[in-house]
Amino acid sequence: MGFLSVLSMAHQMIRERVHPGDIVIDATAGNGVDTRFLAELVGPRGVAYAFDIQEAAITATRKRLEPLEEQLLLPDLRLVYDSHEAMTRHVEADHAGNVAAAMFNLGYLPGADPSVITKTDSSIAALEAAVSLMKPGGIITCVLYPGHPGGGDEAEAVLQWAQALPSAEGQAVLYRMAQKPTAPFLVAIERSRKQ
């Protein structure tokens, strides 16, 4: 039995901490796989925000969640066609400080133009915003792709940002294949429980 993939590990960390009725954020909606995963965890009493800068991603995500809507299992879903760095403007004031989880899966939308990728500055601004929105004990997962064109610098910058995060704000962990420096890796941050 091998180790979990980075995506499965991100899901496991989220699953252990997110409960029905929680508020969650998918910072990179893409094809909606993670948004659906989060929506199923929080259920109809929860709130799920999902951000993307590509209309095709918003459309794909809405479609992927249709079965939940048909079964009346959809949370309060906020699909936001905007950059995740504007997260704090879109998250309702009374949700700020109460978010249980935020997922980032950086890079490009599979099946679309691979030149439309997440960018270092906006990714780090969005991660900062997510930290500020988390409830104590809330979790942020960020999957990075150092082997993709343009992904290496972003991955390195996010890693340095996480390493420099004051421990009073959160605890950062790294899940990475030690022998494969270009393989995707996961950075996760648990918001400090003392605020």
Ligand SMILES: C[S@@+](CC[C@H](N)C(=O)[O-])C[C@H]1O[C@@H](n2cnc3c(N)ncnc32)[C@H](O)[C@@H]1O
């Ligand atoms: C690897 S895909 C995400 C996969 C997705 N989580 C899923 O489950 O299908 C990365 C996504 O990030 C989006 N993206 C790029 N820059 C962004 C930004 N500044 N804000 C929000 N989304 C962005 C891309 O359009 C793309 O859809």
